[in-house]
Amino acid sequence: MRYSRVRTVTTVGLKVLDVLVELDIDSRAVIQEMDIVGLGDTVIKESKKRVKSAVKNSGIELPNGRITVNLAPSDVKKEGSYLDLPIAVGLLKATSKINADLSDFVFFGELGLDGSLRRVRGVLPILLSLSRRAKGMKIVLPAPNRQEASIVDNLTIFTADNLNDLVGFLNGYIEKSPIAYSQPELGNVSGPDMSEIKGQEFAKRASEVAAAGGHNISLRGSPGCGKTMLARRIPSILPPLTMEEAIETTMIYSVAGLLGEKGLIKERPFRSPHHTASTTSIVGGGNDAKPGEISLAHNGVLFMDEFPEFRRDVIEALRQPLEDGVITVARAKLTATYPARFMMVAAQNPCPCGWYGDKTRECTCSWYDIQRYNRKISGPMEDRIDIFVDMPRLDFDKYMENSTTESSDEIRKRVIAARKRQSERYEGMSIFSNSQLGHALLKEYVPLDTASRSLLSAAMDKMKLTARAIDRVLKVALTVADLEESKVEARHIAEALQYRRKT
Ligand SMILES: Nc1ncnc2c1ncn2[C@@H]1O[C@H](COP(=O)(O)OP(=O)(O)OP(=O)(O)O)[C@@H](O)[C@H]1O
Ligand SMILES: [Mg+2]
Structure with a gap:
């Protein structure tokens, strides 16, 4: 036969x-x-x-x-x-x-x-x-x-x-020995460093808080103010990958056919899709149900540069994975599920022409254009971004200054300590960072003292904060406190209030 x-x-x-x-x-x-x-x-x-x-x-x-x-x-x-x-x-x-x-x-x-x-x-x-x-x-x-x-x-x-x-x-006439197992090592990785960024202390601090609590962050500023430069350096202040995370991420690259000669991916990924990208390339799917950018960014950073320029359906499609940390893509007779837990860094200009609010150049946009541009990130998407930062353009003196600032390693130490507090706090729960806390848990983990309470209530009146915005402030305040290894006090809330969205 x-x-x-x-x-x-x-x-x-x-x-x-x-x-x-x-x-x-x-x-x-x-x-x-x-x-x-x-x-x-x-x-x-x-x-x-x-x-x-x-x-x-x-x-x-x-x-x-x-x-x-x-x-x-x-x-x-x-x-x-x-x-x-x-x-x-x-x-x-x-x-x-x-x-x-x-x-x-x-x-x-x-x-x-x-x-x-x-x-x-x-x-x-x-x-x-x-x-x-x-x-x-x-x-x-x-x-x-x-x-x-x-x-x-x-x-x-x-x-x-x-x-x-x-x-x-x-057939036994060529001898082969099996592949020798080589225990993968994570070791040190090198990339661009936070110390290369001059000035922008506020934005750098906000990035540290975002990294420490796994918060999505939005950077807004005129062209050349350093948004891309800062975003690229965020992986360097996140804790190093654990072996489990490295293997998860490597599997996704392997399935996507992007592993090349690499055995193991050792660095947190940084993905920066172009704003013209299709929903399929961002969330995954297509003919072969491949993972998309959000899964390639799993355990790392998804940088959405020029965020308001992305297609509306792309922005919509991000909502569910931002919530669940996984994405299911379907095509005829086949559904594939990929992990997609990433930190989103969104960047944008203040207006379509880029110069609204700049000291040196005049903005040519109409009030209507500016509103429409900024409102593209609205409602449910805004709820998923905890930290908003406006970055001024560096003035010449600051740019030429020879000051030394903190390196990524130093910042990362604090981030690691803050993450450790969170993993102890959320042990046995399927929560990885403060950013995932819902209202009920926030009430449990962020008991407010009198000073905090009156600060918040004043802010709610003066800044017209919604209930959801208050929850975001509390989440961020908890991360600020974690960075100090302290319980939440009024000063942490005061800092968190600075990261709320300003129109
Ligand atoms: N704070 C800074 N410290 C050092 N260099 C800076 C800083 N800000 C900007 N630069 C320099 O300006 C260049 C442009 O910055 P970057 O590309 O990050 O700006 P951007 O905000 O992303 O601009 P765009 O809106 O055009 O994308 C950087 O490559 C860097 O050389
Ligand atoms: Mg840029």
Whole structure:
């Protein structure tokens, strides 16, 4: 009988499912045809062309007959090009070009037309999943994925450069040793530093508070005042990634096919999508249900530069993930869920022309334009941003000054301490930072003394704060207090009041 079974996997988002490739050759037919059945996507349909060319160009003769490939279970949509390799292996096994017992092997990888094994995306989530449930299995994947595979423990993983290399290995005349596990290390990372920013003490302090409490922040100021410069430095004051976070983030990059040569992502991501970006590219989805910018920013910073210029549906689509920290993207018959917990830094000019309120240049916008521009971030979106900062443009003297200011490392120490207080406070709850507190918990964790109470009530009258705005002030005040390792007092509330939105 010319029949074979080869194990492989498919992914749906970060979920990994087992797939069995069954292959049968009906030699009564003289044509060399291949049919693939079992809910494959178009990439898999293209597989048969790649498999045929790869086998031929490896100098292996294709059998005569009709080849039927069944991908089981047939009710799961398979995607990606992982299946090239298991189909080719199945073909070689069914024609006795491979004579090894393959029952404890799992294969996945894309084939080049020349028979080479190409890098595939999503290897890390696949291997982590296999390491939990496929003890004793041997995995074979493309050599270019070696780096990523080396950070997974408890699996026997081999790589191959091309089909001939693989056949030689399986038939026992090429020796290979499994990939050596190399324990990943996070170590120090270097990036731009807060000390490079001159002046802007208020905005820097606000960033520290935002980083300490996981608060989303909005920076507003005229062109060149340093909004982008500051935003880029926020990852440097966030606590270093934990190993668990690094692996989560790496999995997302792996699935998105953006990992490249890197084994593990060690720095908090900083993503800065352009304001013309589509909803799909920001939240994820599309034909292959890939993660979007918000998931690529998971555990890091999503910088929305020129925020009011983003399409309205993009801004709307951010609301739910900002609340839940996850996003579910759907397309025909398939839904994929990705984590998306990020700190949002929104930047904008004060008005469409950019110069409203600037001391040196005149604004050419109408009052109406200015209102409309600023109102784009309204209601529900505004509720998700706790800290608003207006940045003045630096004057010449300040810019030329040689003063030394605090480095990111020094600021980060305080942020780490403040985060530690929060993780102790919220132990056993699914709350990661002060920014996530709702009204009931705020009342519990921020008991107000008399001075705080009268300050707040005066502010409510004078500044016309809404109830929601009060909650935001309390959240931020708690973070300011955490940075001082103190309980909330009137001075913390006074500072938090400075970060409220001014029209
Ligand atoms: N506070 C500052 N300290 C040092 N350099 C600064 C500062 N502010 C601005 N600069 C310089 O000005 C350049 C422009 O700043 P940046 O791009 O951050 O401005 P921006 O506010 O993002 O402007 P735009 O609205 O045009 O995007 C920076 O690359 C930096 O060289
Ligand atoms: Mg900018």
